[in-house]
Amino acid sequence: MARGLQEKVPAESALGFARHDHAGCVARGLGAAEARCAREDLKLTPVRRKVLEILLQGHRALGAYAILDRLREAGFGSQPPVAYRALDFLVAHGFAHRIERLNAFIACAHPETAHAPAFMICRLCDSVAEAPSAPARGRLGEVARATGFRIERTVVEAEGVCPACAGGEAGA
Template identity: 70%
Template sequence: MDPIGFSSHDHAGCIAGNLARIEARCKQAKLQLTPVRRRVLEILLQDHRALGAYDILDRLRDEGLGSQPPVAYRALDFLVKHGFAHKIERMNAFVACAHPGEDHAPAFLICRKCDMVVEAQTEPARGQLGSSAKLAGFLIERAVVEAEGVCLNCAEGPQS
């Protein structure tokens, strides 16, 4: 619930707030938010869009922060592992988490026109899928939920 992102919002504040919250959590959990990791997080927060690892790597390279794929992938692995970012499987791309810190099972709404990604919440073990799983005796541990469609802005916009 409480999707944000397709409607305009205080983006600078959104970035700063998320960064601050994540910094605090890293400090508390004794996680090293190193320069590369921090920069990758900033890059992801900049957009509410999914970026490929090589897009991120290009930006890092421009800034002299690293030039080889493992640099980007390692930073992304760190962010994903600790819930500060998510991978969009459909796109082989990554987004900053919209609810960092909170324990959550993310679901995504991906606009096929503007590529904006909004993070929503689900409880994968419940609902229709949960019923199917229960019937089959299947224990759901986590779920990838990625909906593709058209966002409000793009639906209203001029280009159909």
């Protein structure tokens, strides 16, 4: 087994592919954001809250224009800066992540903890699962420490096929 992979990661930590109470998932995500904003005196404006709710409604990454369309349908502004400002806030405070490969955004599955996530992206349906990652403890972290490099941000994105698209076959 490769170094750093000895520890078994629970399947529920990659929530995007697991069957779960999605209404509870949305409620927990909004509740966590509201509680943290109250604690840290952050402004979760109605637009920011709605964008987070939109992102929480599915485990698929959404582009800014798709989010803008949904904001428009909900009666919010229809100019791109409306969506981008809300997304900037959500990403800056760890309530959402930018998926580089898709040029899109997804709600954070673990907003209550500081972490450097890794993403598994289904190439067939674009569903995304977030898994906790610790690159500073893995091989990259070892090399960085050995060279005196300080890692500030990592983006780990793996492309493959999710269980639903693979017909539910494990390991497919």
